[in-house]
Amino acid sequence: MVSIKKLFRGNAPAGEYELEACPFNAEGCPSESGARKVRWPAQPDVLWPDALSAGLYEIVRVITAGGISVRTTDRGLLLLAPRSGDGKSFKDFQIKVESVETTFLKDWTDKNEGQEMLSVFFLYLSGQLQK
Helix, strand or coil, rough: EEEHHHHHCCCCCCCCEEEEEECCEEEECCCCCCEEEECCCCCCCCCCCCCCCCCEEEEEEEEEEEEEEEEEEEEEEEEEEECCCCCCHHHHHHHHHHHHHHHHHHCCCHHHHHHHHHHHHHHHHHHHHHH
């Protein structure tokens, strides 16, 4: 289970939010919105309402007006690694992601290309987690 506190920046304005956890893959979010209402700031023990399996998710803020839900550009990534007794899986993923972020976001000369390469890496990583 995922703590709501992991999904927000510490300086996010207080209030009720609609968020959707979409698989980060070539298909992206499904056509029907699966947004869930959450309150921020959240108590430490408040969890995301749905069970999420290991994988990479894009957390998307949804705004509803006049009965129409619209996915915004306010988004973030959530990586859920499989559990292991010794914590090795998480540490391995963390090291890999930090290395790739450094390569593509800091060291890559063409920043737009680096961002695209990072997206491709996340798609690859997401596929590895699903196996």
